[in-house]
Amino acid sequence: MAATEATHDVLVLGAGPTGENVADRAHAAGLSVAIMESELVGGECSYWACMPSKALLRPVTARSEARRVPGLADAAAGPLDAPAVLGHRDAFASYWKDDGQVRWLETAGIELVRGHARLAGPRQVAVGDRVLRARHAVAVCTGSRPVLPGIPGLADARPWTSRDATSAKTVPGRLVVVGGGVVGVEMATAWRALGASVTLLVRGDGLLPRMEPFAGHLVAESLAEAGVFLRTGVEVTEVRREAPDGPVTVVLESTASGAPEGATGSGDEIVADELLIATGRAPRTDDLGLETVGLAPGSWLRVDDSCLVTDVPGGWLYGVGDVNHRALLTHQGKYQARIAGAAIAARARNVPILDHGPWGAHAATADTAAVPQVVFSDPEAASVGLTAAAAERAGHRVRVIDQDIGAVAGAALYTDGYRGRARMVVDLDREVLLGVTFVGPGVGELLHSATVAVVGEIPIERLWHAVPAYPTISEVWLRLLESYRG
Ligand SMILES: Cc1cc2nc3c(=O)[nH]c(=O)nc-3n(C[C@H](O)[C@H](O)[C@H](O)COP(=O)(O)OP(=O)(O)OC[C@H]3O[C@@H](n4cnc5c(N)ncnc54)[C@H](O)[C@@H]3O)c2cc1C
Numbered sequence: 318m319a320a321t322e323a324t325h326d327v328l329v330l331g332a333g334p335t336g337e338n339v340a341d342r343a344h345a346a347g348l349s350v351a352i353m354e355s356e357l358v359g360g361e362c363s364y365w366a367c368m369p370s371k372a373l374l375r376p377v378t379a380r381s382e383a384r385r386v387p388g389l390a391d392a393a394a395g396p397l398d399a400p401a402v403l404g405h406r407d408a409f410a411s412y413w414k415d416d417g418q419v420r421w422l423e424t425a426g427i428e429l430v431r432g433h434a435r436l437a438g439p440r441q442v443a444v445g446d447r448v449l450r451a452r453h454a455v456a457v458c459t460g461s462r463p464v465l466p467g468i469p470g471l472a473d474a475r476p477w478t479s480r481d482a483t484s485a486k487t488v489p490g491r492l493v494v495v496g497g498g499v500v501g502v503e504m505a506t507a508w509r510a511l512g513a514s515v516t517l518l519v520r521g522d523g524l525l526p527r528m529e530p531f532a533g534h535l536v537a538e539s540l541a542e543a544g545v546f547l548r549t550g551v552e553v554t555e556v557r558r559e560a561p562d563g564p565v566t567v568v569l570e571s572t573a574s575g576a577p578e579g580a581t582g583s584g585d586e587i588v589a590d591e592l593l594i595a596t597g598r599a600p601r602t603d604d605l606g607l608e609t610v611g612l613a614p615g616s617w618l619r620v621d622d623s624c625l626v627t628d629v630p631g632g633w634l635y636g637v638g639d640v641n642h643r644a645l646l647t648h649q650g651k652y653q654a655r656i657a658g659a660a661i662a663a664r665a666r667n668v669p670i671l672d673h674g675p676w677g678a679h680a681a682t683a684d685t686a687a688v689p690q691v692v693f694s695d696p697e698a699a700s701v702g703l704t705a706a707a708a709e710r711a712g713h714r715v716r717v718i719d720q721d722i723g724a725v726a727g728a729a730l731y732t733d734g735y736r737g738r739a740r741m742v743v744d745l746d747r748e749v750l751l752g753v754t755f756v757g758p759g760v761g762e763l764l765h766s767a768t769v770a771v772v773g774e775i776p777i778e779r780l781w782h783a784v785p786a787y788p789t790i791s792e793v794w795l796r797l798l799e800s801y802r803g
């Protein structure tokens with residue numbers, strides 16, 4: 318059968334949050350756009366990542382806070398209603414149906430092409446028996462997938478990935494989680510609160526290694542209090558699941574210092590019902606036709622600040638979102654999409670000089686200079702910009718100011734015995750903030766104040782006039798600034 322052909326101004330591969338926003342920005346600029354999707358419009362974030370995971374975690378943190386509010390503690394003392402929480406999660410994952418997002422594409426005037434898309438040479442994409450051509454740009458927004466390390470026996474042991482951990486229909490009796498990054502911590506938090514006996518295995522010496530060390534310490538302390546069995550400094554060397562529906566045995570390099578609640582087996586082996594591997598991400602570029610444009614299949618796409626792929630000549634191929642490995646977060650993918658969409662539109666109109674300096678309209682800057690992230694653990698950990706160690710490594714002359722958030726009146730009112738800590742990293746040469754970290758209940762909503770301060774490079778002397786309302790947790794800002802100014 319002959320291939321059907323069509324030409325659009327812009328072709329977008331992958332309709333996750335990033336692809337949707339590239340398509341939207343390009344279309345809003347008057348360009349014709351087709352977007353291709355092999356699974357569900359909305360991508361990982363909507364169905365197997367941000368939305369379902371946060372729907373699982375919100376009841377956990379709400380209960381935990383309520384337990385520390387006088388008058389509510391008894392009412393919140395019982396277990397979570399797991400079927401209700403899982404049902405709430407299902408609703409937030411739109412029951413794994415994308416009708417709503419498809420309707421949005423239709424309303425926006427963006428053509429949806431369902432199927433697996435592959436590049437078929439410069440400015441050309443094949444989907445099934447269709448060949449689509451792009452007048453101006455092709456944007457690859459195909460995201461990332463979980464990495465499964467090459468541990469003997471793992472592939473045959475039916476491990477959970479982040480997709481299973483966010484969509485499981487029942488609570489496992491015993492869950493082993495490998496990886497102390499964001500997915501490992503969030504999912505250990507959720508499934509423990511839902512009733513599973515959870516063992517968290519970490520290769521390094523702590524959790525959340527990309528944040529300030531106190532974030533990992535406070536979260537680890539709280540996970541241990543919740544009954545999570547945390548083992549640091551261990552490596553999984555083998556995994557066995559002898560019967561398809563039987564338990565899984567995880568073999569470790571070191572000796573256990575105790576056994577997790579409800580687990581059978583100890584020492585070098587842990588037996589569990591499910592095993593979640595949360596050890597990072599790989600780009601979804603292995604079956605994308607990258608070789609037809611001179612790139613290596615399976616590689617992250619190297620891009621400039623307008624998200625143009627640097628290794629392909631001609632100025633037509635963009636890599637936006639997770640796939641370029643700059644910042645694997647939905648809000649940063651969408652930010653890059655707004656920048657790339659503007660750059661695509663400007664180049665299509667032959668605008669001679671793009672605004673490509675840092676913080677310019679056509680230069681993604683915040684996704685390297687000021688990335689905000691909230692880990693929705695209990696307590697939450699929220700950070701933007703550089704940690705103290707990263708700032709020093711980058712050659713800045715810094716001063717670090719730490720503050721116990723529990724000492725602030727608003728925090729004391731928020732929950733009894735509020736435990737939390739804040740840090741700001743000050744650039745001593747310019748007297749602006751390079752990074753801010755908050756750990757504690759409810760701090761996720763505090764983060765944007767720090768993001769504005771870091772991105773805006775607001776001088777400390779002006780921040781002094783940004784008066785936090787009394788009595789809110791935001792008063793921690795005042796304490797941080799008082800400590801700095803003396
Ligand atoms: C468990 C978990 C929780 C997370 N929680 C958060 C959070 O709270 N906040 C946050 O900011 N980030 C979070 N993230 C990260 C976030 O999910 C990603 O950064 C985000 O989804 C990236 O968006 P994207 O559009 O670049 O890629 P994706 O969301 O992965 O979308 C890519 C799309 O491309 C499609 N596709 C792939 N290949 C092809 C092809 N060849 N042809 C056609 N279509 C294709 C895919 O089916 C998919 O729909 C989380 C991640 C995980 C794993």
Ligand SMILES: NC(=O)c1ccc[n+]([C@@H]2O[C@H](COP(=O)([O-])OP(=O)(O)OC[C@H]3O[C@@H](n4cnc5c(N)ncnc54)[C@H](O)[C@@H]3O)[C@@H](O)[C@H]2O)c1
Pocket residue numbers: 466495496497498499500501503518519520521526552553595596597598645646690691692693
């Ligand atoms: N709330 C949020 O913003 C949120 C939530 C979940 C995920 N995400 C994003 O999704 C991405 C993926 O998260 P993730 O937790 O899978 O990756 P990650 O890179 O954050 O953490 C993976 C961890 O696994 C460890 N690891 C790697 N190989 C290992 C092995 N063989 N054995 C034991 N440990 C090993 C790494 O040292 C690392 O600490 C991250 O970039 C994250 O930002 C964001």
